[in-house]
Amino acid sequence: MIKHTLLWGLLLLVSTLALPVHAQLTKGTRYWGGTVSSQGGISKSKGEINTYEGKGSFLSIQPELQFGRFRNASTMLGVGVRYSFRPEGSEDLTSKTQYRYLNQSIALLPYFRKYRTLNDRWWLFLHTELGTGYRWEFTRASGVGYSNSREAKSWQHELGIKPGIVYHFPKKGWAIEGYANILSLSAFYTPKSPDQHRFSFTTNAGTAVPRYITLRIARYSTPTSN
């Protein structure tokens, strides 16, 4: 069964690849792409017998933006910015205690991409990024007569290699793309203090595609003249 579908797929793929390719990517083509995910909520709680009243809230916004320029028809160089903002809070109205938490991080990730155009609409690419991020965390717990706060900061260095797929609307220049994560590699290095480091290295290879692929919107534009 699987063999048949694979064969069928390969056949189609070959027949597609055999078509003349009208690549639109040229030296100087400009690129920008981005995605955002966000979550938020408010809650109210109440306890009977053990009298309790409280409320809480949380928010998370994670935008990512990338800019780039093609060096030639298949190579793009660019830089990406990833930012994350996550505040959280809760309040116990019965004992008059409050808790606040804020987590922010920003990462600057220069990258290069190698493209392969299948036809006008479908392109594949391999994205390699190497960059540095800074994370800032703040916690405060306060109540009647006391207030404790704590801050933590850390640097993180990151290397990622991930393949992606693009669906391009040729007339408008817009595209939808996602990292396919069929094969990916990422390494994180977190220096916590001069004598404490953390290193994590993750690879993912094979056909077990991760369940989620984050989609991003992108635009490829060719400057008409200069």
Place this chain on the structure above:
Amino acid sequence: MKKTIYLFLLGVALLAGNHAQAQYQVGQHFISGNVDLGANRYGENSTIHNNYNHSLGLAIGKFTRENRAVGWSLQNSVRMNKFENYVPAIRKVGSMGFGLDRFVEFYLPVGEKFTLFARPSLGVSYQLQNFFTVANSPKIGGNWVLANQSQRHSYFLSVNLSGGVLWQFAEKWALQGSVAGITPLSMMFSRRVEEEYGLAPNTQKNTYTQNQLSYTLQPDLNTGYVGLGFRYFY
């Protein structure tokens, strides 16, 4: 493995171009459904667990153009559990859900028997969930003691997009497979009531209520499911 192949096929089939003609007629109707049933019985020493689950889906649609249909779909799912030897008794319904969707389907025929579809929809749904926690205490009279039980009612409003393949294996019948889906935007209201029991049973329980309102904006494509169902055209 299969998911990848299907995704791959979906991509490849889209690559193959738009050379085929439309297969459907304006005014034609379809009805489609999917059923999933499961039951399990598990025993260990004197403890016996039984569970049962089902998930049902029904959709009706009408072709408004050769390559477009609109319709409604209904879903229902239930999971029942029976646990013995717990005090207080664990609720029998593990979860239960109902959903109603208004959808539009766009079709792209690939060859004579296969059609790709994309299905944006707007849905409302309700879900009931029951949870429990077993207390970290010795058994009483041969029964495990529960620390708490809680019940959550959730109401959702969501925007969805899913896609898949239709295989027209007979004139009026098709097998449909949904391969990937995305819920970019959803809103939820939930109410959770938790009953906290004392360490020994029969002490007065403390009730705790939480209301929550939340939203999710998540441009994540979920490739992890293959939903199969049948479709009849009339």
